[in-house]
Amino acid sequence: MLKKQTQTTRAWHCPMRANESKEMTQKPLPPHLHIDTLAVRAAVDKSQYGENSEAIFITSSFTQPDCETAARRFAGEEDGYIYSRFTNPTVASMEKRLAALEGTEDCIGTSSGMAAVLLLCMGLLKSGDHVVCSQSVFGSTIKLIASEFGKFGVQSTFVSQTDLSAWKKAIQPNTRLFFAETPTNPLTEVCDIAELAAIAHDAKAYLAVDNCFCTPALQRPAQMGADIIVHSGTKYLDGQGRVVAGALCASHDMIKNKFIPVMRSAGMSLSPFNAWVVLKGLETLSIRMQAQSANALQLATWLETHPQVKRVYYPGLASHPQHALAMQQQSGVGGAVVSFDVTGQDSRAHAFHLIDSTQLMSVTANLGDVKTIITHPSSTSHGRLTEEQRLAAGIKQSLVRVAVGLEHIEDLKTDLLRGLETL
Numbered sequence: 001m002l003k004k005q006t007q008t009t010r011a012w013h014c015p016m017r018a019n020e021s022k023e024m025t026q027k028p029l030p031p032h033l034h035i036d037t038l039a040v041r042a043a044v045d046k047s048q049y050g051e052n053s054e055a056i057f058i059t060s061s062f063t064q065p066d067c068e069t070a071a072r073r074f075a076g077e078e079d080g081y082i083y084s085r086f087t088n089p090t091v092a093s094m095e096k097r098l099a100a101l102e103g104t105e106d107c108i109g110t111s112s113g114m115a116a117v118l119l120l121c122m123g124l125l126k127s128g129d130h131v132v133c134s135q136s137v138f139g140s141t142i143k144l145i146a147s148e149f150g151k152f153g154v155q156s157t158f159v160s161q162t163d164l165s166a167w168k169k170a171i172q173p174n175t176r177l178f179f180a181e182t183p184t185n186p187l188t189e190v191c192d193i194a195e196l197a198a199i200a201h202d203a204k205a206y207l208a209v210d211n212c213f214c215t216p217a218l219q220r221p222a223q224m225g226a227d228i229i230v231h232s233g234t235k236y237l238d239g240q241g242r243v244v245a246g247a248l249c250a251s252h253d254m255i256k257n258k259f260i261p262v263m264r265s266a267g268m269s270l271s272p273f274n275a276w277v278v279l280k281g282l283e284t285l286s287i288r289m290q291a292q293s294a295n296a297l298q299l300a301t302w303l304e305t306h307p308q309v310k311r312v313y314y315p316g317l318a319s320h321p322q323h324a325l326a327m328q329q330q331s332g333v334g335g336a337v338v339s340f341d342v343t344g345q346d347s348r349a350h351a352f353h354l355i356d357s358t359q360l361m362s363v364t365a366n367l368g369d370v371k372t373i374i375t376h377p378s379s380t381s382h383g384r385l386t387e388e389q390r391l392a393a394g395i396k397q398s399l400v401r402v403a404v405g406l407e408h409i410e411d412l413k414t415d416l417l418r419g420l421e422t423l
Contacts, residue, residue, distance in 0.1 A: 039284075039286060094233075095247065098249060104222050106249070110245070122266065126154075134158070135160060138210070181213075186399065227250060291406055300314035303416075313340065339401045353422070
């Protein structure tokens with residue numbers, strides 16, 4: 001006859017007891033840490049279990065000990081997690097880490113990069129306000145500011161990214177926000193952040209800088225005077241094309257009083273899982289940016305010598321119009337995005353042929369992945385703009401954008417040669 005098995009407690013099971021709280025208390029990080037250290041260490045405090053890798057809190061809400069505590073927390077009188085639309089420990093860890101890397105007081109995560117731009121505008125603008133924006137920013141940003149916010153009475157003027165006099169000339173008495181993207185997508189135009197910040201602040205306006213292409217691993221706009229740093233975490237912050245995410249980095253006062261109230265009502269929230277993926281991506285951000293940028297410089301240098309390439313756009317090249325400024329602002333690194341114009345009268349057909357001839361690169365509109373991505377901006381990322389808007393930004397049908405990944409550089413050259421040699 002078989003003996004009845006009895007349930008036993010595993011030897012390693014050790015629930016928390018009151019006298020163990022000191023053992024699990026997290027040591028505060030020492031001051032003046034380097035950015036590479038902050039990328040792997042900055043986060044909210046560990047839970048009572050003392051996990052080494054940050055936990056994912058996949059929950060819609062958080063229980064409260066009693067009604068009085070719940071009332072204080074919902075009223076903002078006491079700190080505490082309430083509801084994951086606007087308070088979640090995993091999201092808070094990502095926000096704390098990204099703020100530490102950017103050198104800002106605070107950060108708020110969003111469901112996408114465009115959700116971050118939406119939150120920015122909803123938090124800072126009202127009907128009758130005016131925005132001065134670079135005409136070379138991401139196509140969806142132009143559409144959102146000009147078309148969608150235009151419906152609600154927000155005025156906008158789009159100017160040359162690199163012409164400081166154009167920014168000054170565009171200022172109106174109701175100007176509230178300057179918006180720049182440096183380097184721009186896809187032509188990698190670079191603006192002087194410090195000079196632009198001075199112009200904006202003289203006009204009593206905020207300066208927001210989209211830092212998607214460089215990330216804080218290469219460039220920290222807040223140190224140069226920017227008030228808000230905009231991120232698409234979908235790109236280099238994740239780094240492997242897994243999730244969609246976004247963020248705004250700014251002062252604690254601006255996050256608390258301008259952006260959180262909008263987030264709480266409108267709910268462009270970052271999911272805990274996506275936040276955790278970005279949080280883990282940030283740990284390798286610096287080494288990825290350095291390696292991918294080194295690949296990009298080699299590819300851009302090679303493309304510049306090819307007879308079927310009319311022009312290469314890459315800040316790391318001496319031929320780039322803002323090369324010196326880029327090296328000053330971007331830690332001496334050009335970034336990992338290379339764009340170029342192909343030759344030929346039927347430029348769109350030639351660009352399509354080049355892209356379709358590749359066998360290694362991914363044909364998709366994303367960027368920032370460790371896999372190299374090739375795309376035709378005029379028909380994808382900037383396809384919703386009019387041809388007039390595209391030409392004003394310098395984006396031609398002949399333009400090809402390559403977001404360089406971590407593959408061997410010779411394999412990338414060989415892949416492009418499949419199309420370049422058969423044009």
